[in-house]
Amino acid sequence: MKIAVEGCAHGELDAIYGAIRCLEERENVKIDLLICCGDFQAVRNEDDLGNLACPAKYRSMNTFWKYYAGKEKAPYPTLFIGGNHEASNHLWELFYGGWVCPNVYFLGFAGVIRFGGVRIGGLSGIYKSHHYHLGHYECQPYSENDMRSIYHIREYDVYRLKKIQEHMDIFLSHDWPRGISAHGNEKRLLKSKPYLEEELLKNTLGSPPAEELLNHLRPSYWFSAHMHTKFAALVSHDGRRRPQSNNGSAEHETTSILRTGGNDQSSMQCTRFLALDKCLPGRDFLQIVDIPTPPNTSMQFEYDEEWLAITKACHSFFPLQRVRAAMPSRPVDLQADRAWVKERLRERGTSAVPSNFVVTAPPYDPTPSTPDRSSSGGMATPRRPRHIANPQTLAFLEMLDLPYLLDHSAKVDRNVSGPWLWPHSRTPDWTLQFDGTPPASSCPSNPSDMGRSASQHRLSSREKPVQSSEEIASALDVSQPVDGEVEDEEEDDYIPL
Numbered sequence: 001m002k003i004a005v006e007g008c009a010h011g012e013l014d015a016i017y018g019a020i021r022c023l024e025e026r027e028n029v030k031i032d033l034l035i036c037c038g039d040f041q042a043v044r045n046e047d048d049l050g051n052l053a054c055p056a057k058y059r060s061m062n063t064f065w066k067y068y069a070g071k072e073k074a075p076y077p078t079l080f081i082g083g084n085h086e087a088s089n090h091l092w093e094l095f096y097g098g099w100v101c102p103n104v105y106f107l108g109f110a111g112v113i114r115f116g117g118v119r120i121g122g123l124s125g126i127y128k129s130h131h132y133h134l135g136h137y138e139c140q141p142y143s144e145n146d147m148r149s150i151y152h153i154r155e156y157d158v159y160r161l162k163k164i165q166e167h168m169d170i171f172l173s174h175d176w177p178r179g180i181s182a183h184g185n186e187k188r189l190l191k192s193k194p195y196l197e198e199e200l201l202k203n204t205l206g207s208p209p210a211e212e213l214l215n216h217l218r219p220s221y222w223f224s225a226h227m228h229t230k231f232a233a234l235v236s237h238d239g240r241r242r243p244q245s246n247n248g249s250a251e252h253e254t255t256s257i258l259r260t261g262g263n264d265q266s267s268m269q270c271t272r273f274l275a276l277d278k279c280l281p282g283r284d285f286l287q288i289v290d291i292p293t294p295p296n297t298s299m300q301f302e303y304d305e306e307w308l309a310i311t312k313a314c315h316s317f318f319p320l321q322r323v324r325a326a327m328p329s330r331p332v333d334l335q336a337d338r339a340w341v342k343e344r345l346r347e348r349g350t351s352a353v354p355s356n357f358v359v360t361a362p363p364y365d366p367t368p369s370t371p372d373r374s375s376s377g378g379m380a381t382p383r384r385p386r387h388i389a390n391p392q393t394l395a396f397l398e399m400l401d402l403p404y405l406l407d408h409s410a411k412v413d414r415n416v417s418g419p420w421l422w423p424h425s426r427t428p429d430w431t432l433q434f435d436g437t438p439p440a441s442s443c444p445s446n447p448s449d450m451g452r453s454a455s456q457h458r459l460s461s462r463e464k465p466v467q468s469s470e471e472i473a474s475a476l477d478v479s480q481p482v483d484g485e486v487e488d489e490e491e492d493d494y495i496p497l
């Protein structure tokens with residue numbers, strides 16, 4: 001299987017798909033899957049743009065919205081994780097993963113999925129120590145600080161990824177695992193990014209939890225972005241250093257690292273790491289990776305049984321408060337949940353992820369005559385969106401018999417005119433799916449139905465009776481304040497071009 005790996009996407013879907021088409025022609029290859037390593041910017045409209053944490057000069061609609069609005073169709077199955085410049089309100093709707101538009105799948109805040117038999121895991125966001133141990137407390141509408149903290153990774157998600165025992169083919173993180181530079185050509189890295197010298201000396205470049213995950217999961221490949229440069233490294237997990245070329249061109253180094261080993265036992269003991277640049281002309285933002293798959297493999301996204309069991313087993317202590325979240329002191333036993341998930345997938349008859357994308361917010365309308373766009377250079381003044389319970393998430397939780405916890409307020413505005421909780425929608429036509437049919441019958445037809453399915457999701461007898469974050473907190477006795485001060489003023493996590 002040929003996978004095109006992209007560094008930061010920054011909402012430039014037209015340019016990325018165009019580059020892949022050129023590559024296919026030039027190299028005479030056929031790309032089966034595109035993977036984007038964060039800063040995807042799934043911005044649907046001006047309101048999403050208002051939730052994007054980045055310097056104002058980089059705040060631009062770019063081209064994702066066209067795919068969301070059905071004006072363009074993603075030509076390649078596309079998988080992505082979140083970075084530190086995202087429409088986080090949109091990604092929060094799909095915390096467990098889901099379609100952001102037809103053919104483009106978000107892996108979730110943490111997740112594992114299979115595509116063509118290849119197992120791909122990932123962790124969205126970037127590491128900041130002062131938010132790491134907290135719950136996912138950010139509540140819509142987001143404050144300026146929430147917009148910057150929501151993409152800081154949380155221990156809960158890393159904890160879940162550390163429960164994985166089975167082999168991982170590919171893992172994705174936006175920021176690099178700490179210490180990774182020591183396994184590649186640091187000299188070349190410092191040539192392109194001289195300001196990193198101190199961090200390299202102190203071994204503070206990168207994410208410590210990602211380093212822990214690298215050592216635990218030992219995936220065959222690890223792809224990252226964030227630093228806006230291309231960098232390849234080979235990590236040996238058996239203590240033996242494998243010879244690698246540090247002399248030729250960057251291209252030669254990358255190729256030799258990606259070709260190290262095959263699928264034999266010894267290559268299972270090393271991880272081929274590759275970070276890529278952002279999508280800009282003349283930059284190294286794209287790389288084709290060839291992963292052997294059995295013939296006639298079905299090229300579709302499929303749920304991962306072990307990950308579904310972990311999701312189910314860890315759901316009762318999903319932390320949603322701004323306090324230090326306690327992880328279970330005793331190991332979570334996955335056996336019963338694994339058997340349950342296996343049976344549920346058997347009943348379903350397939351592990352395939354359903355194609356159940358639906359529009360949940362009005363797509364951007366570039367018509368200059370649209371009201372409320374007279375100021376700010378033709379862009380409407382963004383509103384801070386409220387919570388939307390995405391029907392894909394409700395269906396996923398229903399499949400696993402889990403309660404819906406993503407609405408912090410658990411209150412739904414009953415006085416809205418549109419069917420999707422959007423108080424100021426301009427026209428109702430964006431509630432149609434792309435083939436022009438109305439939303440699936442599983443989707444609530446009015447806001448009060450949505451409220452019921454969100455806040456009164458039925459608990460089965462198998463589910464532990466924990467319904468709110470307060471109950472979870474008190475059940476786990478986690479209400480103690482966080483050690484030290486939590487910074488309220490967040491800096492921009494912007495990486496220079």
Ligand SMILES: [Zn+2]
Nearest residue numbers: 008039226278
């Ligand atoms: Zn970026």
